[in-house]
Amino acid sequence: MIKYNLAELTAEFEANPIGHHSPALRHLLQKLRSSPTKGKFVLVCTKPYREWVLATLTGSRKNPVKLNKRYVFNDLLEAERFVFRRRLKAFTRLEEDQ
Amino acid sequence: MTRARYITGYSDPMSVAPGGSIHFYVSAEGVTQYRADIVRLIHGDLNPAGPGFKEKVVQTSVSNNYPARRQNTYPGSCIVIHEKAALAALSSFTLQAFIWPTTPQKGRQVILGRWAAKQRSGFALIIDETGAAALLLGDGRRVETISSGLALREREWAFVAATYNTDSGNAQVFQETLEDHVVLKGRATAERLTRVKPRMVNRAPFTISAGFSHTDDQRSVFCYHYNGKIDRPRLAGDVLDSSTQISFQKHRPQPEQENIALAWWDFSENMATTTITDRSINQINGETVHLPTRAMTGHNWTGHTLRAEDAPEEYGAIHFHDDDLYDSGWNISFTLDLPDRFRSGVYAARLKAGEIEDYIPFFVRPKPGRPTARLAYLAETATYMAYANFNVLHAPETEPWVSRLLIVYPDNLLAYQHDEWGKSLYESHSDGSGISVSSRLRPITNMRPKNNSPFGLHGSSLREFCADTHLIDWLDYKGYACDVITDEDLDNEGVELLRPYAAVMTGTHPEYTSTHMWDALKAYTDQGGRLMYMGGNGFYWRIAYNQECPGAIEMRRAGGSRTWITEPGEGFQSIDGEPAGVWRDVGRAPQRLVGTGIVTMGFDIASYFKRLDESHDRRVAFAFEGIGADERIGEFGLIGGGAAGLEFDRAEPHYGTPPHALVVARSENHTESYLLLLEEMGAMIPNIHAPENPLIHADMVFYETPKGGAVFSFSSQCWCGSLSHNGYNNNVSRMTSNVLTRFLDPAAFDV
Incomplete structure (x- = not known):
């Protein structure tokens, strides 16, 4: 199993959420982003180029997203960082449990 | 919500x-x-x-x-038999067919019969709520179902039959698998005396793969749609015993059997059309509704041939889907x-x-033969149709693919709430089989201005129609007079549509191409036309326009990098019998038409081009006027921040880039989001990401064609997203202008 230097990878991601990433960060991101559809974080664009609301996919086609209006972003990179931190926390907990 | x-x-x-x-x-x-x-x-x-x-x-x-x-939109394909006279006298009967059900557990599905759901009247061979073959009878008050009691298995051929004797009231149903599952039960029968005498409702036609529900504004509405293939449906006006059923299933009825053989439908006839042929003497023909998929392998497909035309008797099946849609009919x-x-x-x-x-x-568009400009913009309407209502948020691999959070836009939500408007050619039907037909006679929620896509790049997340408006805007701003023509016009009219123009520009993503379109574009450049390929991933998939049903195209994902895969033996188009799939597989890689062909796609950010030595060749000097030798070209742009990205193409002489073509600029510094196209590797290789694989770059290419023609390929879907940067004053805009100005100049190229 790969041992991630999470402090380093977090710093790398936070500095540049979208774009070039090191192989180790790429590897970690593949894990974080590969969760099943149901419950997966997505953004819903509520004002073009200005506002995105955090949501989760429900797995149902008719009502595909559940909005979480407590988390509204005006910057896509901030949204990326927020979700990264959330997922990393869950991932770390899972690693510890194992 | x-x-x-x-x-x-x-x-x-x-x-x-x-x-x-x-x-x-x-x-x-x-x-x-x-x-x-x-x-x-x-x-x-x-x-x-x-x-x-x-x-x-x-x-x-x-x-x-x-x-x-x-x-309202009522999707779901089926067959309607309009003949009334021969069917009106029907009393005792046998219904039978080979079936390959894809959703046997979905609930009631009509295979064939005459069932009026609202009136609870008629008869039909069905799959019942338990997934078993059953006979459904209704007299207007009572409904009776005689079930085989054995659930059909998904994607397994079975023979199913039902008989009804009007004199005795005896009803039978029979089903038998055609697969050799030695440990699983595959045969079941049921028999019962019933007092329910089927009553016919005049306006309910005989149907295959659905029952009749009601009429809405003079449109027939069907229900109980079946998912899966049906092969050789038969109708006899008598109760056939099992041995006669077998012979009736296999052998065309002789004239002396006329009294029992009411209909012997053969789906291998007229496979390119909506016509359903009855080969019995009665000729009770029918027609398909909402374009089910024809030329499909039947129960007896051997695999000795892959093409319906070579062995039509092995292609006697039609695949019906409860979400097929041709014309919304509003x-x-x-x-x-x-x-x-x-x-x-x-x-x-x-x-x-x-x-x-x-x-x-x-x-x-201009009137045929009456151009109003020397330049034509070819709107990629086939691509718009292929991506119609593109909605793949539900695949778990989607986010790893786009390398950033998925962003859901209003059009995605609207399309999800209205599955009845049909999905894109990238998705699957409700039964999991790939969608191979698209129509423009329905709302297309993503073919809109102001539209963004989860599959765009960071920044302006635009694709297809909306991305093409970057080019429309640039032409308008620069004051270039331009006629607009479309893929469908090109398919209809061929090279004659292009011939009046000194130059033709494509959009940002002309991916879907019919044979007529390909031939016309090639003839245009071979006869002196000048083509500017303004995008990436062009001329990749083969399609056929449906001449009988205007506004519909067919495409099958046989080969290529794809989101679904055709079933074995179903890799030829039904409309024209041509091999389906990608142009490269029929010896016409995009490099043969425009010098470059797709090598990758990615969905995070874009990059830039740098000039190569061949850009200093005097033959192409016109394109680089005002561009410095070491300048980065397009290191800016609305889409992903660069001119090279999203989906882009490379030159490859082996695939058909002409030997005299000049590769004048190349992109570099792409992220790991850009993966090597499937066809670029024979076997699995480890270095499939852009930073590790030297093939992953965009090539800008120029070459002359016969009789004074020429091709200039920018080869990236992001190129046009950079045109407006800095008040339209930038090196992408300048190069585009340089090339267009030269292409509109009738002076011969100095080869």
Whole structure:
């Protein structure tokens, strides 16, 4: 199993959420982003180029997203960082449990 | 989430010439009235970092308020048999077929019969609620189901039959698997005396793969749609014993059997059409509704041939889907009658109801043979249709693919709430089989200005139609006179459509190409035409336009990098019998048409081009006037921040890039999001990401063609997203202008 230097990878991601990433960060991101559809974080664009609301996919086609209006972003990179931190926390907990 | 208020619609046709008429079909919910205006669309991108949204209202007779109402769409394919006389006398009968059900557990599904659901009347061989073959009988009051009691297995051929004797009231049902599952039960029968005498409802026709529900505004509405393949459905006007059933299933009835053989439908006849042929003496022919998939392998397919034409008797199946859709069939909401003089361009019917709005784009082309400019822009309407209502958020691999958070846009939610409007050619039917037919006679929620896609890049996340408006805007800003023509026009009219033009420009993503289109573009450049390929991933998939059903295209994902895979033996198009899949597999890689062909796609950010040595060749000096030798070209742009990205192409002499072609610039520094195209590797290789694989770059290519023609390929879907940067004053805009100016100049190229 790969041992991630999470402090380093977090710093790398936070500095540049979208774009070039090191192989180790790429590897970690593949894990974080590969969760099943149901419950997966997505953004819903509520004002073009200005506002995105955090949501989760429900797995149902008719009502595909559940909005979480407590988390509204005006910057896509901030949204990326927020979700990264959330997922990393869950991932770390899972690693510890194992 | 509650059902969204909306207003939307479609037009027919999508491309219209001055003097012609175009109808608009509008549906709305949650509003009572709307305002419609015709607008010329210029720039569809709302990104505040760019020029902003641009439209111009055009005064036409359309401008008015209209009452809003919901118009229903009833998807699901089936066959309707219109013959009434021969069927009216039916009393005792046998129904039988080979079937390959894909959703046997979905609930009641009609295989064949005459069933009026609302009146609870008629008879049908069905799959019942337990997944078993059953006979359904109804006399208007009572409904009886005689079930085999054995669930059919998914994607397994079975023979199913049902008989009814009107004199004795004896009803039988029989099913038997054609697979050799030695440990699983595969045969079941049931027999019962019933007092339910089927009563016929006059307006309910005999149908295959659905029952009759009701009529809505003179449209027949069907129900109990079956999912899966049906092969050799038969109808006899008598009770056949099992040995006669077998012989009736296999052998065309002889004249002396006329009294029992009512219908012997053969789906391998007229496979390119909607016609269903009865090969019995009665000729009780029918027609398909909503374009089910034809030329499909039957129960007896051997694999000795892969092409229906070579062994039609092995291709006796049609695959029906409960979400097939050809024509939504709405009523006309308003019509635009174009005057004799009307500027060619990209237009839309703009619909507004308070804060709710929609645009129905359409294209005004010049009258045939009457060009109004020396330049033509070829709108990639086949690609718009292929991506219609593209919605793949539900695949777990989608986010790893786009390398950033998925962003859901209003059009995604609207399309999800309206599955009845049909999905894209990238998705699967409700039974999991790939979608191979697309139609423009339905709302296409993502073929809109102001549209963003989860599959775009960071920044302006634009694709296809909306991305193409970057080019429309640039042409408008620069004042280039330009006619607009479409893929469908090109398929219809061939090279004659292109011949009057000194130069033709593509859009940003001309991916879907029929044989007529390919031949016309090649003939154009071979006969002196000049082609500017303004995008990436062009001329990749083969399609066929359905001549019998205008507005529909067929495409099968046989080969290529794909989101679904055709079943074995089903890799030929039904419309024209041509091999389906990618152009490369028939020896016409995109490199043969435009010098470059797709190598990768990625969905995070874009990069830039740098000049190569061949850019200093005097033959191509015109393109680089005002461009420095070491300048990075397009290190900016609305889409992903660069001119090289999203989906892009490379030159490859082995695939067909002409030997004299100049590869003048190449992109570099792409992220790991860009993966090598499947066809670029024979076996699995480890270095499939851009930073590790040297093949992953975009090549800009120029070459001369016979009789003074030429091709210039920018080879990246992001190129046009960089045109407006810095008030249209940048090296992408300059190069595009340089090439266009030279291509419009009749002077011969100095080869």
